[in-house]
Amino acid sequence: MVSSIAVLNAQDAIDKYFSKYADDPNFTSIVISEKMFQLFATMDAPSEESGDVQDVMSGLKGIRILTMDEQASEGVEVVNYSESVKKLGDEYELLMSVDEKDEKIRFFIYEEGDKINELFMIVGGHGNLFLMSLVGDIDLAKVSKLSKNMNIGGVNYLDNLDEENTQSK
């Protein structure tokens, strides 16, 4: 009786609130499924530094990224940063908010009990909109530790994504 009544979070934030943009050609969509994560475990870690990465990945079940180049989509009516934040449902709790001159960041979490089952990130700025959903058993301390140990600049990811888009076009 209890199991039949219990509702499981079968969808991530992108599925629930941004699914219509997943097939939109103005958006770049990246999906890494649980099956792929299982394959990661069989791979040899490329370097010692990746031990932290493996540690974080071991608890993950999937990742979905949705990103849009607002400049490239000029004139096209698509969702922007503010709208994205408003779209999110009340079941997601705001973890962190960082507003800078050129960039705005929001971290949301979805919790079940004491566990964080999803980390959802919205980044707007530098002409981009970036949505990312990490699903699984998430340890924020471990995620935070990654960039401290590896000292990697954050804007690199979006810049690389722009380059990939340019090359593919």
Added chain:
Amino acid sequence: MHMDSKIQILEEQYWAGETSPEEEAILKRAASLDNPGMSDALKSLFETTNLMATNSLKSDFEDNFWKKVESETEYKGKVVSFNASSFLKYAAVGIVAVAFSFAIGNLIFKFNAQPESTTPAYATLADTYDSPEQAYLEMKRALMFASDKLNKGQGPVNELKKFDDGMNAIQTLN
């Protein structure tokens, strides 16, 4: 003849309301004798008046009266009077029955309904990358990006924490 004309004159006075009790008595006696000088209307009136004067109720009139009254008040059907407490009792039972049926129906519906898929949507979506190595690199970059942004927000918080620790140390020394 003379008597007849006298009776006619008295009758006219009677209808005009001008007769004395003695003259009225003469008219009544003439009516009882069926005097030809009197009109049939007056004769009939006096006859009826005499009957009413002589009429009296029988000794068993009262008993018969109440018997008739009681027989007419006996209803053929059962009389059900409105009782508020009974109505509320039945209404409450009805509401509970409806609510219970609804709850049972809901449970049955949920039980028979297709269970919600516990498979996350992303598990059914096609992976963007065919190669695990490529997917791994992409995953690593995304994690670094998220980590960097997470630390961006934690930075000022950590500075505040240092300030707070310093203040606590000063207070301890004092």
